[in-house]
Amino acid sequence: MAARRQPSTTSLSKYARASSPNLQNRSMDFCNAFWGAGDGGVDVLFARMRGATRTIEELRNFWKERAAIEEDYAKRLAKLAKTSLGRDEIGELRNSLDTIRLETDKQGGYHATLASQIRTELENTTASFHARQLHHKKTFQAGIEKEFKNKQAQEAHVNKSREKYEQDCVRINSYTAQSSLVQGKDLEKVQLKLERAQQTVQTNEREFSNFARILQETVGR
Numbered sequence: 001m002a003a004r005r006q007p008s009t010t011s012l013s014k015y016a017r018a019s020s021p022n023l024q025n026r027s028m029d030f031c032n033a034f035w036g037a038g039d040g041g042v043d044v045l046f047a048r049m050r051g052a053t054r055t056i057e058e059l060r061n062f063w064k065e066r067a068a069i070e071e072d073y074a075k076r077l078a079k080l081a082k083t084s085l086g087r088d089e090i091g092e093l094r095n096s097l098d099t100i101r102l103e104t105d106k107q108g109g110y111h112a113t114l115a116s117q118i119r120t121e122l123e124n125t126t127a128s129f130h131a132r133q134l135h136h137k138k139t140f141q142a143g144i145e146k147e148f149k150n151k152q153a154q155e156a157h158v159n160k161s162r163e164k165y166e167q168d169c170v171r172i173n174s175y176t177a178q179s180s181l182v183q184g185k186d187l188e189k190v191q192l193k194l195e196r197a198q199q200t201v202q203t204n205e206r207e208f209s210n211f212a213r214i215l216q217e218t219v220g221r
Contacts, residue, residue, distance in 0.1 A: 042148055049141060056130045063123035070115035077108030147218070154215040161208040168201035 081104040086097035175194040179187060 039148070039151075046141070046145065049137070053130070053133045053137065056126060056133060060123060060126040060130055063118055063126055067115045067118040067123055070111045070118060074108045074110075074112035074115060077104055077111060081105035081108060151215070151218050154211065154218055157211040158208070158215050161204060161211050165201065165204040165208045168197055168204055171197045172201060 081101050083101070085101055086094055089097060172194065175190050175197060178190045179194065
């Protein structure tokens with residue numbers, strides 16, 4: 001038996017226009033219908049949050065690798081710029097060759113600056129956001145997931161105890177019907193089974209009631 005959700009005390013339904021349908025159907029309030037039928041939306045929401053955390057982690061690693069590539073490229077350009085080029089030349093050709101080395105060294109500097117910017121503005125920012133995601137998961141989401149799993153376990157207990165109670169009721173009805181059709185020792189056997197079933201149904205009824213109450217309290221929180 002699925003527990004009924006408590007109406008929200010902060011619902012915006014009171015602001016609905018008179019022409020809006022189903023004003024009395026509080027079960028359709030956003031907060032009460034947010035998770036969807038059977039709380040199916042919870043798994044979707046948690047999956048999206050896990051996916052978002054994984055995406056940010058992948059993006060952080062991407063920027064880290066990109067910065068490393070730029071840094072390595074800058075070092076190689078700087079090393080290349082120091083290579084001797086046209087030492088035997090003079091005049092305009094020598095000036096042109098020196099310009100090539102100078103521009104290569106500048107390009108190395110640009111890539112070194114770019115590597116630093118990627119680390120500062122992209123990698124570090126992404127890492128900071130990823131840390132906030134992990135903190136949020138530890139502080140808020142983990143507690144919600146724990147409560148949700150607890151709710152699922154309680155619903156399973158309610159359903160199992162309800163099935164046992166209903167099975168007892170079916171057996172009691174069956175034994176009661178049989179008692180009117182048999183006599184003698186057969187009747188004694190049926191009556192014995194009926195008494196046992198009646199004792200069992202009382203226990204299962206109490207368990208069913210207790211599990212349903214605990215679930216209702218959990219849902220009410």
